[in-house]
Amino acid sequence: AGTPTSVLLESNDHYGNVVTKGGAELEGTLVSVDGKSLHTCNIDDHNDGTYTLYYEAEKMGDYFLAVRMEGQHIHESPFLVFIDHTDSDPQHCIADGRHDSGDGLKSCVVGVETGFVLVCADRFGNKCSVGGDEISAELRGAKNVTVEVLDHQDGHYTLSYTAIWAGLYKLHVLLGDDDVYGSPFAIVAETAGIHPPSCYVHGTGIYACEAGVEAQFHVQTKDKFDNVRPEEDELEVKISGPEKVAILRRYLGDGQYDFFWTANTAGQYEVDIQNKGVSLATAPYSANVGPGKVFPINCVAEGSGIKEGVAGETQVFSIQSKDMYGNKRTTGGDRFVISISGPSSCEAKIRDKDDGSYACTWSAMIKGTYWIQISLNGDDISGSPYFCEIFPADVDVANCTAEGMGLLAIKTGQLSRFTIHSVDRFGNHLDKGGDPWEVKIDGMEVIDDAEVHDERDGTYTVTYKSDMKGNLQVMIGIRGRDLPDCPFDVISDVKLRRKEALKRLEEKRSLKAKKGRKKQVEVEESSSGSSGEEEEEGNAPGPSRGQKVV
Missing domain, CATH: 2.60.40.10 (Immunoglobulins)
Known part of the structure; x- marks a missing residue:
């Protein structure tokens, strides 16, 4: 197509002889088979009986080439010619x-x-x-x-x-x-459809959270080839744990999502993000919800040391720090203040265990009811103040006393009596009985039938009778240990010299009062501990008496 093509014609006479001169009237036409295209051919006369016919066509297809001489088709005319395409353009x-x-x-x-x-x-x-x-x-x-x-x-x-x-x-x-x-x-x-393993999830909300504080995590959806998804997909977030939580979702466009959730109960939660049942990225995640900031009114103290104890013994209790939602805190650093007031001055010691709990100790030498106030930042903890009853320690013979006319002078033939007072090593009068007091009386006669009656209040009434006039010695003790005033010299007479007996009684009472005052001073010094020495060594005043700060 588009290329000039030629045909050489040789002319013969009626008998088939070659004609050697030109001048013949020749015409040629190229017509498409469908008749839609017609081209006239050019003819060159070589004046030797031969002619060259030229034609050219642009459309590919079958054509009829008609060649006429003197108005008649030459031999085999019209010819069927195929015009082919040229090179691609x-x-x-x-x-x-x-x-x-x-x-x-x-x-x-x-x-x-x-x-x-x-x-x-x-x-x-x-x-x-x-x-x-x-x-x-x-x-x-x-x-x-x-x-x-x-x-x-x-x-x-x-x-x-x-x-x-x-x-x-x-x-x-x-x-x-x-x-x-x-x-x-x-x-x-x-982008292709969402490909869960290729999605990206990040944020503290899938790892570590704080109770009562809104947690957040971010999701970026992608296809298999890491292309960002341009439109919103069907995502489902499931969070399971100690409590049911509400989940808020915000779509940011370009396949990005923010999710928010808040848990008030501390513990482990499972966070799963799914698309049509398939988890995204490396979900599910394990999120640890830790306790929040300390909340004094929810903190509690536990242990016998805030209920009752024994004089001279170390009283022990613990403080558990909690947040606003009642979750036990797992870290230390809270500055609790303990103030103890009562019959004697006391100080409490606090040891931070760095796990949210605090070990507390204190001791008192004087029996009675103590007021224990525990506070944090000026606010009392739950249950504060506590009332703790301190009971006397075991009986200490060295501090016990006995009194009564039965230890001074008695009338022969009549029952006499005296009273034993059980006291512990700190000078506390016992409030209960049960002590195995033993009484031994001898002298002019041996009295084996002295009766010891337990009054169940720390006192013991002893009654005995002497039938002979003279002097007696009374020994009082427990398991071989006698009272410091033993032996007691007792006068037994038919006619009791009352004035002499009263004088002896007054002397004993005066001596007893002096010993009591000395003992009280010793107990108070023991209760105050070494706070004065600590102040002197540190060149700075310590906490006020009855308070301990950690």
Whole structure:
């Protein structure tokens, strides 16, 4: 097509002899079989009986070549001639985007093979019927993508490509070094569907949270090729743990989500983010909800040391720090203050165990009811103040006393009595009985029937009778240990010298009062401990009496 073609004609006479001169009237026409195209041929007369006929056609197809001499068809005229296409022309090569996976000249989905068909034609628009053209293509963008070319050897080609990065591309289709008609084409590579393992989840809300404080985590959805999802997907968040929590969701666009949740109960929670039942990224996650800030009114003290104890013994109790929601705190550092008031001055010691609990100790020498106030930042903890009853220690013979006329002078033949007072080593009068007091009386006579009556209040009444006039010695003790005043010298007479007995009684009472005052001073010094020495050593005043700060 488009190329001049010639035919050599030789003329003969009626008998078949070659004519050697020109001048014959020749004409030639080229007509398409469908009659739509008619071309007149040019003829050169060589004046030797031969002629050259020239014709040219642009449209490919079958033609009739009619050659007439003197108005009549020459031998075998008209001739059937086929006009073939010429070489493919870039501007007449047409790309068709229709493909099983969509229009490959407009858009594609990453990870999915997409293509189009290229039909080659020459410069006259004749479709080529053979292959072998130098066809190439490339998808150019942020990262170029190779395009595969399949030659069907009939003038058309199938081109296919697979993009894995979403975005805008330019598709260049070349014949040789020239772009075919319409090239380059604008291509939009769309992201594939959500791919749960490729999604990204981050934030403290999937690892560590604080009770009562809103926790947050962020989700970025992506496809299999790490492309960000441009639209909202169906996501479901499930959080299970010690309590049921509400979950708030906010979509930010471009496949980004913020999730918020708050738990008031400390413990381990499982956080799972799913798309159609499949967990995203490395979900489910284990989130630890720790206790919040200390809340004094929820803190508690436990142990016998805030209820009752024994004089001289170390009283022990513990403080458990808690947050606003009643969760036990797991770290230390809280500055609790303990103030103890009562019959004697006392100090408490606090040891921070760094796990939210505090070991507390204190001791008192004087029996009675003590007021224990525990506070933090000026606020009392739950149950404060506590009332603790301190009971006397075991009986200490060295501090016990006995009194009564039965230890001074008695009348012969009549029952006499005296009272024993059980006292502990700190001078506390016992409030209960049960002490195994023993009384031994001898002298002018041995009295074996002295009766010791337990009054169940720490006192013991002893009654005995002497039938002989004279002097007696009374020994009082427990398990071989006698009272410090033993032996007691007792006068036994028919006529009791009352004045002498009263005088002896007054002397004993005076002596007892002096010993009591001395003992009280010793107990108070023992109760106050070594706080004075500590002040002196540190050159700075310590905490006020009855308070201990940690």
